[in-house]
Amino acid sequence: MNKRSGIESKKKIIKAAMDVFSVKGYAKTSIREIARAAGISVGGVYLYFRNKEELYKSLINEKMRDIGASLRLAAGDTESPAEALSNLLKMHLEHALKHKEFILVHIREHGFAFGVQEKRKFFKEQRALIGHIIQRGIQSGAFRECNPEDMATIILGSLRGILLSIALDQDVHITPEMLNEFIFKGLLKTKSS
Template structure:
């Protein structure tokens, strides 16, 4: 049996092998560190040297992988948000349930994969700082907002075409679906001023209730 050359090299020089594996992991480590700091401090207040320090590398090392802070932010958005839409669209291509079940699935999985994670703070960041960084705001619109709207539009058209949903203005109905998600993201990353201090808001229950409210409004009914 021939031992792979890379394996022999790793055995003969474990320090070099470890260094190479560390080098391969650095972009992911820098993206993770940047996500933490962008959500904690905002884009403008986050410095490149802070990201590098949190990732355990030098500032110079960060710029070997990302030419500036803007490119690092785009990588954070791509890794944590925009990359999800390809995954969801593939799932919907083979989805065999009703459109109501598809919408329930979409909103529940959104919470599991995005809403409940730190990445949900990126939306609040863009809402508060986007006007100061128009290039990043447009990138976010292209990579997150428009694909997100297209995904919801696809679900709504599926329901209308099958007769499950009443004909509606889809371009406006999209926001009825998105609004509960936006509320949860802002609630998670802001002082919860709009929540009764005595109340307990369970995000999963909130999403489930809001989904049923939307579905009742969309439901096709016999004409009066």
């Protein structure tokens, strides 16, 4: 209205959309509401996005690209498999805390709405990343014998639930240390201690 800058408006729309989608879900969110939250008219939204579906998709893809890149980085810059996995978990937790809304939108609509293949690709990449670290860990003797793929599936599944808990239940506080202890050491008392 005042600034007359297209890029500014687009950013405002994206932020507003993320906010509203995350609390109300895709279907219950109306363009009118996004427009209101962004301080822009209904028609204004359609200047930057062809339709509701495209707005949603571009939201998801942008975030996934960013997060995916930083996760790949976190996993790759160390030699020790235990340390690599630990870093990866920590980064996941940090992102969950920072982008709660994205987690909500992402999990909520996963497997139902559009952008399914993009999301599947994201998960597949994460599973491969973790699986590879585990394989290295087994070979180096740090991790116990197990099927790396299955273990990666379980760990990623666990992670998904924990991140969901963080995003959903306000009173859940899980530190990277707690998560590490759980995933590495399990629940049983080890013979050596």
